[in-house]
Amino acid sequence: MNTVLLLPRLPLIHACNLLEEFKENPPNPVRTLHELQNFDDRITYAPSGGHRSPETALEVADNLRRIAMGVGFPAEKAKGVKTYFDKEATKFLADSPAFKSGEALRDDVWACLTFIFLPDLVSWRFEGYPRGRYFGGVRNAFQRLWTRGVVLDRGKGSHGRWQLVDHLSEDAMVQIFERSSISGNPRLAQQIAEAWLKTREHVPSGDMENVMRRAMKIIRLKNEVYSYPVLSADSLFDEFLRVFSKVSSEVDIKKNDASRHAGSQAEGEEPSAEAGSRSFFSRMKKRFTGR
């Protein structure tokens, strides 16, 4: 059995204080084990069950920094560059042996990575020190990428292994991964992503956000009464594709209705409710003002 690498943890209370300090003095990332000693009074480890490995955390940080520098960190600040960094970092984190244990499920482990080892990288990726990006949790700058990576990975050797990571929009990612009842079930979350990708082939990209939000509402509701995670990946894909298909046709119908109403008003036909209320106010105005 492989020994679990015990990673440094930063308790929430110290994270709160560090964020306050960052706002006054720009953070200095810890780059060596010697520098890490400055945080001995704040960093903790699991008391037993593995091997303490601060060097693993340093190595992960070095690799993430290298990926970032490859895309132009710290000078380059274009949004597309940061999105590209996210995708590459997602693949790296999902594959990293450091996060193959229960340590990866701990918020304080990720908080340590952001606050202690990579605060400069986080402030480059998310300006203004938004605390959700530093604290452990679904929005943590790196924890969210790790979760996406392990769930969306189609597996080593599979065709298009990282296709979902590369092609899902940020909005779709948020819809899936900021809902713990969904993201905690890897097969469920992955098949929603697969259905999203398939749907995108025939739905205009401008409609996908609306389609995704509506589909997620239905899927989350149904997941309360049906045990989706016990179904096979194929069954889930078929089920979700049906939901996406239904929702996209409704979105399409609504758009057509809206454009038909616009057209019909121009032709002097029955007005829409909104137009109706406007004409009501016009009539009232006329009644009181005589104009």
Place this chain on the structure above:
Amino acid sequence: MRDNMAFPFITIPDELVEFSPWMIGPVDEPLQPANAIFENWDYARDIEVCCGLNLRITDLSDHLQIPLHELRLEVVGRAGTGKGRFPKTVFEIDRRDINSASAKIEIRGKVKGSILSARLNLECAIILASAPGSCQPFSPMKPGSRLWSRHIDILLEDGGDSRFPMESVSFKSAFPGKPHQGAPWYFYWYHGNYHMDFAGSTRLYVNRDMARMHERIVEGDPFILQPVVYDVMSQILEVAAADDLFWENFSEYSEGSIGAQAVHWLGMAFPGKSHESIKSLLKNDPGCFHSSILSVAEMEDDQ
């Protein structure tokens, strides 16, 4: 329309399931009844779990109104782990067909200690395995329909990470020079996303430097706990009630989220009130808004 709806269907009542509760223990050691806390766990300790069900499939067939020869059921055991009310990851540990007239089924699985974290959530569920050819209108028809389930949530390690997030600390050491250094308690919560897990994104710090107050909180003195609970509730409810985003998603918060907790508390403090009247109360009579919360934050006095 069907794809957008979850139609009601008959489920299996507890009376038809003889359940032998979950047992747990280190692998290769005798299992013990699972309690709220599993002591002395660490990553190096793999865990074995099991539970049992005794069923009469004819009774289930009658109750679900599905002919016996068309009824296909499965028992599925799943485990989840990760701090918070929602497990961060869930995986299957065992699955059995119910295929004999009087079925005695055991769900058993080994879980690697190295992949666990903070808690172990176990679920045993009976689900519909395939759609019956013929049935009654309210019979379950969709594969995966959850017909019966039992959960248990077990804290691993010392359990402290998974209970209500509360911690005793010296504020002089933890918050030196901060405005709240002299406060008896400090409730930290991450606002901005009501879908976040309540236990994972909030924490109540109790000031150990204020010895008398600290002692009364730890002892559970209801006169002290009421303002503490009120403070926790009101901080969340004041922000949520004034936030249009919170109301927009009012009916969608999943169990265990900050949003669901806020919805529950609003129901307690303002029963039967509409969104608009609660918002209006906060704006026009904040004293009444806060006192309403204070009145339901009352703790029972056992003395």
